Amino acid sequence: MSQVEAVGPSRPQxxxxxxxxxxxxxxxxxxxxxxxxTFRRMRTIALLGVxxxxxxxxxxxxxxxxxDTNGRGGxxxxxxxxxxxxxFLAFTALVVSLPVFLPMTVGVVAGDxxxxxxxxxxxxxxxxxxxxxxRLLAAKFAAAMAFCVAxxxxxxxxxxxxxxxxxxxxxxxxxxxxxxSLGSALLRVVLICAVVALSLAGLVAIGLFVSTLTGSGIxxxxxxxGLVIIVQVLDSFPQLHAVQPWLFTHHWLSxxxxxxxxxxxxxxxxxxxxxxxxxxxxxSAAWARFTSRDITA
Amino acid sequence: xxxxxxxxxxxxxxxxxxSGAQQAEPAGRPYRAQRRTAxxxxxxxxxxxxxxxxxxxxxxxxxxxxxxxxxxxxxxxVTKVLSDRTQALSGTVQVSxxxxxxxxxxxxxxxxxxxxxxxxxxxxxxxxxxxxxxADAAQAxxxxxxxxxxxxxxxxxxxxxxxxxxxxxxLDNLSEYDLIHNGDQGWAYDSTGNQxxxxxxxxxxxxxxxxxxxxxxxxxxxxxxxxxxxxxxxxRFLADSAKSSDVSVSGTGSVAGRSVYQLQxxxxxxxxxxxxxxxxxxxxxxxxxAVKVTTTSGATALDVHFATxxxxxxxxxxxxxxxxxxxxxxxxxxxxGQAKRAEPARPExxxxxxxxxxxxxxxxxxxxxxxxxxxxxxxxPAPGRPAGLPDALGMVKSLGKPVAGGTLISTKVLNVLxxxxxxxxxxxxxxxxxxxxxxxx
Numbered sequence: 004m005s006q007v008e009a010v011g012p013s014r015p016q017x018x019x020x021x022x023x024x025x026x027x028x029x030x031x032x033x034x035x036x037x038x039x040x041t042f043r044r045m046r047t048i049a050l051l052g053v054x055x056x057x058x059x060x061x062x063x064x065x066x067x068x069x070x071d072t073n074g075r076g077g078x079x080x081x082x083x084x085x086x087x088x089x090x091f092l093a094f095t096a097l098v099v100s101l102p103v104f105l106p107m108t109v110g111v112v113a114g115d116x117x118x119x120x121x122x123x124x125x126x127x128x129x130x131x132x133x134x135x136x137x138r139l140l141a142a143k144f145a146a147a148m149a150f151c152v153a154x155x156x157x158x159x160x161x162x163x164x165x166x167x168x169x170x171x172x173x174x175x176x177x178x179x180x181x182x183x184s185l186g187s188a189l190l191r192v193v194l195i196c197a198v199v200a201l202s203l204a205g206l207v208a209i210g211l212f213v214s215t216l217t218g219s220g221i222x223x224x225x226x227x228x229g230l231v232i233i234v235q236v237l238d239s240f241p242q243l244h245a246v247q248p249w250l251f252t253h254h255w256l257s258x259x260x261x262x263x264x265x266x267x268x269x270x271x272x273x274x275x276x277x278x279x280x281x282x283x284x285x286x287s288a289a290w291a292r293f294t295s296r297d298i299t300a
Numbered sequence: 301x302x303x304x305x306x307x308x309x310x311x312x313x314x315x316x317x318x319s320g321a322q323q324a325e326p327a328g329r330p331y332r333a334q335r336r337t338a339x340x341x342x343x344x345x346x347x348x349x350x351x352x353x354x355x356x357x358x359x360x361x362x363x364x365x366x367x368x369x370x371x372x373x374x375x376x377x378v379t380k381v382l383s384d385r386t387q388a389l390s391g392t393v394q395v396s397x398x399x400x401x402x403x404x405x406x407x408x409x410x411x412x413x414x415x416x417x418x419x420x421x422x423x424x425x426x427x428x429x430x431x432x433x434x435a436d437a438a439q440a441x442x443x444x445x446x447x448x449x450x451x452x453x454x455x456x457x458x459x460x461x462x463x464x465x466x467x468x469x470x471l472d473n474l475s476e477y478d479l480i481h482n483g484d485q486g487w488a489y490d491s492t493g494n495q496x497x498x499x500x501x502x503x504x505x506x507x508x509x510x511x512x513x514x515x516x517x518x519x520x521x522x523x524x525x526x527x528x529x530x531x532x533x534x535x536r537f538l539a540d541s542a543k544s545s546d547v548s549v550s551g552t553g554s555v556a557g558r559s560v561y562q563l564q565x566x567x568x569x570x571x572x573x574x575x576x577x578x579x580x581x582x583x584x585x586x587x588x589x590a591v592k593v594t595t596t597s598g599a600t601a602l603d604v605h606f607a608t609x610x611x612x613x614x615x616x617x618x619x620x621x622x623x624x625x626x627x628x629x630x631x632x633x634x635x636x637g638q639a640k641r642a643e644p645a646r647p648e649x650x651x652x653x654x655x656x657x658x659x660x661x662x663x664x665x666x667x668x669x670x671x672x673x674x675x676x677x678x679x680x681p682a683p684g685r686p687a688g689l690p691d692a693l694g695m696v697k698s699l700g701k702p703v704a705g706g707t708l709i710s711t712k713v714l715n716v717l718x719x720x721x722x723x724x725x726x727x728x729x730x731x732x733x734x735x736x737x738x739x740x741x
Contacts, residue, residue: 081474083494087626098474176624178476179469180489180496259474267457267471269392269607283347291340 037146058096058162089166110227113210119220205281367559380586391609544661567662665727705740
């Protein structure tokens with residue numbers, strides 16, 4: 004790789020098109036190309052559409068069944084609050100979609116990111132472009148994280164929209180019984196969306212790693228989504244009490260702690276720290292695999 | 301030679317190759333993917349190793365520090381606790397209870413609650429407890445809610461500012477339960493059903509001399525109340541058991557980042573299922589910061605400790621509470637009314653006359669006769685008593701194992717003996733003590 008440089012700094016740029024690799028601008032170009040690749044697909048749009056349907060479904064059901072809302076423990080979380088304030092529909096929708104729908108869509112996008120290219124035979128052409136494998140992997144991770152943000156926002160915005168149509172807005176009652184203004188409630192929605200999107204980071208890293216292992220996009224997606232289900236099943240066994248704090252799904256619902264006054268950050272930090280750990284482990288595993296793998300397709 | 305596209309150069313070399321192609325591999329040297337893989341796999345392995353080491357070392361570092369503190373005798377330490385004048389305090393409390401069956405902790409810390417706990421247990425096991433829960437569900441009832449503390453792990457947020465202002469929040473998954481006491485106002489808020497219980501016009505709550513929280517709306521549950529802060533739990537314990545117990549200072553430690561003395565209380569008599577109670581006392585203020593109960597089998601039955609604690613005055617707004625919009629508010633006149641209402645909630649409780657206390661201190665056994673349907677001389681069934689109770693008792697009996705003289709239901713801490721002639725003996729004691737108390741062999 005340094006042979007070219009050894010020729011001498013006076014040598015003009017050999018690649019005229021596009022920014023130099025290795026610069027932030029170069030990475031940005033790569034990232035934007037990955038982003039376009041992800042979000043221009045019909046599949047991605049369809050996934051986001053399905054996610055947006057979840058809050059609509061919940062909102063309509065709650066509206067219809069609104070006569071009987073003081074059932075304790077029945078129905079999704081925050082059901083009593085939703086009827087009082089549409090903003091809470093966003094939190095309910097996130098609680099409902101976080102265990103299944105969000106990871107499923109994220110698993111599809113992350114699992115397909117490398118393996119899908121291999122399946123369609125575009126991976127080797129991608130690698131001929133002036134971008135190292137490490138950088139390509141980082142760009143794919145960043146694009147998948149962008150999808151996490153988009154997916155979370157799809158749920159939250161759709162919930163806010165349908166919630167404002169079906170239910171009253173106004174002052175929001177927190178879990179601790181304190182009341183805050185609509186503005187600060189919306190700020191909390193933004194904060195919670197950020198936390199939810201970040202809690203999917205571990206899964207993205209796992210999906211990316213699985214994706215580097217196989218040349219079949221479907222296999223990678225199925226494995227990633229299957230892992231989410233297996234881990235959540237493990238999380239429900241009381242006998243595995245000692246292991247459970249280390250499962251990446253374990254603290255997912257801790258974002259509700261941000262609906263208290265004052266906010267309770269302990270679990271949220273634990274969650275984010277755990278996600279960072281998963282990103283470090285599976286990100287480096289994906290890197291080890293992808294940078295040393297024979298690309299044959 | 302096959303060209304493999306897109307490989308980065310060897311580690312450490314500047315990566316400024318504008319062509320990005322494969323010139324790094326010298327022509328003629330075969331590219332060996334396996335060697336590369338073997339080397340690169342070391343990176344994730346190292347990350348895992350570092351993470352595992354961090355996980356193992358960080359708690360060790362945190363709990364490290366058995367700080368060197370001036371020597372103190374047990375008496376000095378107990379005095380320090382009893383003279384603790386902490387007025388303001390806030391923090392997060394972790395409660396971890398492992399008793400086998402809920403509602404027993406009532407019995408463990410508040411001797412008065414024994415019989416109640418036993419019957420509560422019988423009812424819960426028989427399904428009657430569920431009915432009770434349902435009946436109270438609409439009321440944001442502190443009693444039912446605090447019973448949840450007696451099993452599993454919970455996080456509480458505690459704020460105290462003098463005897464007049466306390467707030468305790470039970471942080472559940474996706475929900476919260478708040479108890480607020482501010483002057484003559486008492487509130488309980490349950491976020492699950494958006495329900496409020498309001499207790500006004502009477503300070504009501506028994507005040508601990510040092511201003512520890514005495515929340516309204518909790519008559520007759522000293523156990524549950526004492527559980528809510530380590531401070532209360534330890535003070536009650538010290539006052540109760542100084543005569544019958546070996547109290548010693550077992551060392552120092554650290555709780556919530558503060559250095560503490562460990563006060564260890566062991567029963568003098570044999571026969572108790574409780575091996576030791578360890579109370580961690582703040583070395584500066586004398587405030588108990590943690591209580592840990594171990595059983596004779598070596599298990600930890602109860603672990604209450606502050607995860608974070610601050611002795612600064614909490615924000616006054618913490619204790620303000622207005623029922624949120626749309627909440628269902630239940631008004632309650634005073635503590636007496638509360639007690640009256642609570643009475644039918646525990647219909648299984650036998651009349652006070654039928655309850656006997658045998659033995660003392662650690663080996664206390666509470667006994668009472670089971671109410672029998674149609675039995676001569678038995679009081680008429682309490683109003684609202686579930687009709688299925690005899691069947692429920694049969695079921696409870698089937699859970700226990702038959703021993704000489706009756707059926708024994710055994711948990712980590714509490715043992716319950718139901719004799720064949722329908723009496724119940726219960727206590728945090730070994731089965732032998734129960735049998736002796738029952739006079740069976």
